[in-house]
Amino acid sequence: MPAAILVVEDEPAIQELLALNLEHAGHSVLRARDAEQAAKLVRHALPDLILLDWMLPGQSGAAFARDLRRDERTKQVPIIMLTARGQEQDKVAGLDAGADDYVTKPFSPRELLARIKAVLRRRAPQRTEEPAEVGGLRLDPATHRVTADSRNLELGPTEFRLLHFLMTHPERVHSRAQLLDRVWGDHVFLEERTVDVHIRRLRKALEPTGHNRLIETVRGSGYRLAAMPTSEV
Amino acid sequence: MPAAILVVEDEPAIQELLALNLEHAGHSVLRARDAEQAAKLVRHALPDLILLDWMLPGQSGAAFARDLRRDERTKQVPIIMLTARGQEQDKVAGLDAGADDYVTKPFSPRELLARIKAVLRRRAPQRTEEPAEVGGLRLDPATHRVTADSRNLELGPTEFRLLHFLMTHPERVHSRAQLLDRVWGDHVFLEERTVDVHIRRLRKALEPTGHNRLIETVRGSGYRLAAMPTSEV
């Protein structure tokens, strides 16, 4: 599983070594030389994982880690600390500061990659999301099931995500651009009409349950999931 | 979370130090001076975790770890290795041999306890020895038997554990990565497709009993064991 990894390391040679190893394993790498640079990058785009040198010029790695943990948006990003060999207190302090793991320098590429993989996996299932319920519909992320009056619906992955988003933000008009951002991810470049097609597919899937009319079109603006469908006439 | 921890360490002073720390943290401690003693203890009663010195008289810690990983019953018991400071290859070899983590001597009690806690937390919910029953299926960990309507199923070790995990976590979608973690152990590095093949083998084994369709594919997400198979559309 390729991931976006931010490497925060002031020593150019080590940074390069890290980047090479990570890229060779298929990850994409962002680099920063100090906490300040790193903070800027993080603000711009959340990485999947941060490799953080303990000894940094300026703000220390530990302080930076603490900052990250304090910020609501970066709270969840796993951190692996790089410490000098045998700095025992550092390790403890690092774990205290919120690091998920640490690797000692000089590091073995294999171990580094192993730990990265382990941390990423451990993080993955942590989002325990609650089932959503709107109208007669029920969607459970954990079981990945959608039921309408005890009837089971079959949805493709995208339709599932789309419906999930709508159900967690009901009664509100979402533009096509917003939906592309929130459901597909803000890095994709797709035609806005694509949304129409998926809305159509969703409606079609809902149809046999009688819960169509749930997704309403707001002409000129976008779509909305109505908790209580507008009665006709 | 008090746990039963087996400490394998030949140096009496260190063993004592470890035991004191662990007991002070509420764990119960079993002690062994070498691999042979340890093997005997493990056979008698499975510990929740093994603290294993790398340098042991007689059989080395690495060899012992490998043995543990080979044995079906001890395969899942997490191992934390104790290595001398700075023995970098040892660490890698230890992880290869199946260790879940390592701690370098001299160790900080705080770090040790933190790592133990982390490893235990990762492993926690999979410790049931109760027979599981889902659909018409029954799986008994004690007798290592799987029966479907009084028909007996022949499963390989991996398929058995896979089915066991699914049956103890039914209705929930598990990604391939999650399954690798929970069924194989998070120290292994396998292709995700491997899961597919084992799922296939499981389904095949289930087939003659009529209890196929029990394991459902959730496209784009993973697999799920359905308590009540989805009625056809």
Next chain:
DNA sequence: TGATCGCGTGACAATTTGGTTACGGAATCG
């Protein structure tokens, strides 16, 4: 009223994803 615009709809080709089989190697069993 004619021109546009917005959206529903069905079709399509390309891409993903999962199912299935085959195979070599390791481990296990007689």
Next chain:
DNA sequence: CGATTCCGTAACCAAATTGTCACGCGATCA
């Protein structure tokens, strides 16, 4: 040790999914 089972991976195939388009219809507006 031979035979056999078990396992992980690669390769190939079938099916599902996806993003786009073209077409048509009703609404909107000048």
